[in-house]
Amino acid sequence: MSGLNRLAAFLLGLVLLALGLLAVVEAVALSVWDESWPIRPLLSWRDDLMTTPWSDWRVWFGGAIAFVVGVAIVIAELRPVRPKRLGTGGAKDDNWMLARRSVESQTADAAASIRGVASAKAVTRGRADHWRLNVTAKTEGDVVDRKDVEDAVHDQLRALGAPEEAPVRVTVRRR
Amino acid sequence: MTVTNRILWIVIGLLLAAAGAAAVLVSAGWMPGTDRDVTLLTDAMSRRWRDWGGWALAGVIVAGVIVAALGIWLMSLELRQRGGRALPTVVFRPAAQAYGDEGRLAAGNGHAAGGRTQVDTSVLSNALKYDLQLDPLVKRASVRLTGSVGKPALYLRLQVTRDADMVAVRANVAAALARFRTTTDLSPTLRETVIKVS
Numbered sequence: 001m002s003g004l005n006r007l008a009a010f011l012l013g014l015v016l017l018a019l020g021l022l023a024v025v026e027a028v029a030l031s032v033w034d035e036s037w038p039i040r041p042l043l044s045w046r047d048d049l050m051t052t053p054w055s056d057w058r059v060w061f062g063g064a065i066a067f068v069v070g071v072a073i074v075i076a077e078l079r080p081v082r083p084k085r086l087g088t089g090g091a092k093d094d095n096w097m098l099a100r101r102s103v104e105s106q107t108a109d110a111a112a113s114i115r116g117v118a119s120a121k122a123v124t125r126g127r128a129d130h131w132r133l134n135v136t137a138k139t140e141g142d143v144v145d146r147k148d149v150e151d152a153v154h155d156q157l158r159a160l161g162a163p164e165e166a167p168v169r170v171t172v173r174r175r
Numbered sequence: 176m177t178v179t180n181r182i183l184w185i186v187i188g189l190l191l192a193a194a195g196a197a198a199v200l201v202s203a204g205w206m207p208g209t210d211r212d213v214t215l216l217t218d219a220m221s222r223r224w225r226d227w228g229g230w231a232l233a234g235v236i237v238a239g240v241i242v243a244a245l246g247i248w249l250m251s252l253e254l255r256q257r258g259g260r261a262l263p264t265v266v267f268r269p270a271a272q273a274y275g276d277e278g279r280l281a282a283g284n285g286h287a288a289g290g291r292t293q294v295d296t297s298v299l300s301n302a303l304k305y306d307l308q309l310d311p312l313v314k315r316a317s318v319r320l321t322g323s324v325g326k327p328a329l330y331l332r333l334q335v336t337r338d339a340d341m342v343a344v345r346a347n348v349a350a351a352l353a354r355f356r357t358t359t360d361l362s363p364t365l366r367e368t369v370i371k372v373s
Contacts, residue, residue, distance in 0.1 A: 005180040006253050012187075013249030020243025027235040049216035054201045059215070063198025070192030077185045081177075085369055095367045096345070102372040106337070160372070161341030 002081065083128035089163025098160055100124055103133070110156035111135050111149050111170070116142035118175060122153075132167040133157070138175045146172050179252075258330045258366060262320040265299065265361065267292040294359075296320050303355050307331070310347040312339040314373065320363060327363035334371045341370070 022039070029037040036042035052058070085097040104122040111120035120137040137149050150170045157166065200206040224231050300318040307316035317332035329352075335344055348368065356362050 002177040002180065005177070005184060009180050009183060010250055010253040013246045013253065016246030016249065017243050020239045020246060023239030023242065024236050027232040027239065031229065031232045046216065050214055050221065052215050053212050054215065055211040059198055060202040063195045063202060066191050066195030067199060070188045070195055073188030074185055074192065077181050077188065095365065097367065097369045099369060099371040102370065106372050159340065
């Protein structure tokens with residue numbers, strides 16, 4: 001999401017630059033030559049605006065589109081975003097962080113390494129400085145001790161240097 | 176930057192939604208105090224524009240310059256990397272040496288040795304990167320030096336092996352940084368180290 005935001009903001013900057021320069025060029029063209037350039041139809045657009053009433057269906061339609069797009073943007077931005085990096089819970093000045101995907105893939109692999117576990121998935125939740133891990137291990141019917149999976153996950157977190165107090169929830173399910 | 180971008184897009188979304196809602200309400204005749212039969216651009220607005228004469232176009236030019244500048248500022252913000260600007264080229268000057276100091280060089284007739292060595296930041300970053308990658312636990316390292324010569328900062332990205340012991344990785348990084356400080360006489364603050372396992 002943050003990558004998409006950055007790209008969109010960059011493109012917005014590009015559009016603003018283009019519009020600003022265009023406005024300057026148009027204003028100079030109008031003041032010097034009394035003619036619109038480079039947007040030739042600018043003056044006919046002005047005439048259109050002077051003959052189009054607010055009740056026109058295009059105004060209603062355009063307004064509805066703008067409303068829907070605006071609401072969609074707000075909803076997308078308000079969705080909680082999972083952090084890319086997770087803190088290791090060290091001292092206040094400890095700035096070592098773990099890539100979230102690495103934590104998830106390594107702990108999932110650790111859970112899947114337990115005999116009887118067919119597949120496992122790990123998902124982190126929470127903030128970068130205060131996160132928790134949910135691991136779901138799926139079996140094909142074999143009996144799997146949840147404690148074994150938990151121990152494997154905790155061992156992996158320790159090896160990664162993850163904080164000791166990071167809550168871990170392990171669920172064992174049958175496929 | 177992530178938070179700033181999110182706020183920017185939330186504001187844009189709200190403005191767009193508000194403008195769209197207002198347009199629909201006026202168009203449908205549901206907005207009190209408005210007339211849906213009035214044109215989008217009225218004769219009064221057109222007259223006022225003509226009355227302003229050259230000032231109107233001057234205003235457009237100023238607004239255009241401001242909008243363009245905003246666009247450039249926004250693009251530069253998005254292109255900025257984490258940690259800010261890269262450290263500028265570092266210049267090393269040998270300390271003045273007294274003639275006859277044992278074990279030290281002195282120029283010609285006893286005056287202090289002079290000269291300067293200019294080192295590009297990428298050279299320093301690459302040197303530290305290669306040193307970090309000498310550790311068998313580290314598959315790949317990425318180093319970013321930012322700040323100023325008086326207050327340098329360091330951002331590291333390390334891709335480590337699946338069986339890497341983090342205690343050992345930390346110790347090796349600390350040793351590499353100690354060598355860097357000794358060699359370059361720079362003491363960058365380690366701002367961030369991100370570990371990725373592959």
